[in-house]
Amino acid sequence: MITKFSRITIIRKKQPCKELNAEIQWLGHSLGLFSERDREKSCFRIFIELMKSDKGHLSSEEVASRANLSRATVIHHLRRLMDSGLVLSSKNRYFLRHKELSKLILDLKKDIENTFKHMEKIAKEIDKELKKY
Numbered sequence: 001m002i003t004k005f006s007r008i009t010i011i012r013k014k015q016p017c018k019e020l021n022a023e024i025q026w027l028g029h030s031l032g033l034f035s036e037r038d039r040e041k042s043c044f045r046i047f048i049e050l051m052k053s054d055k056g057h058l059s060s061e062e063v064a065s066r067a068n069l070s071r072a073t074v075i076h077h078l079r080r081l082m083d084s085g086l087v088l089s090s091k092n093r094y095f096l097r098h099k100e101l102s103k104l105i106l107d108l109k110k111d112i113e114n115t116f117k118h119m120e121k122i123a124k125e126i127d128k129e130l131k132k133y
Contacts, residue, residue: 007083008032008108024048027101031108033084042069043077050087050096057095085111 009032016022025044028034034044045067050058058066064074078094081087085108088097098104 008085008112024101027105031084031086033080033086040069042067042073043080045069046074046077047081047086050094051099053095056099057090057093059093063094084108 011030011032013026013030016026024047025034025041028044028047033047034041038044046063046069049063049066060071060074060078063069063078064071067074078087078089082089082094086097086104087094089095096104097107
């Protein structure tokens with residue numbers, strides 16, 4: 001079984017007041033994407049640029065220019081976003097898995113549920129083997 005993400009961390013955080021940027025940042029923090037160590041909010045800025053893209057996809061150079069970040073910083077954060085399953089790439093262009101955040105979250109939930117089903121299957125096989133001893 002292959003999932004569309006390799007690493008995602010779910011963090012329970014208190015939901016912010018009803019302000020768009022704060023809610024988007026809360027969502028990213030809850031997914032373990034936007035950390036306190038990112039003082040310039042680089043990952044958040046990259047995520048926002050991908051959300052705002054009219055074309056639906058951007059090159060790393062375009063993201064760097066729009067977010068006023070170095071290309072190296074952009075590539076670093078794009079890899080993290082790709083590892084999480086939120087961002088996909090094709091032909092050196094990057095795009096959100098879904099433009100609608102609610103659909104993005106539902107897809108991640110399905111991925112996680114499938115991963116847990118697979119883990120449960122393996123755990124049952126292990127339990128069965130352990131009973132032999």
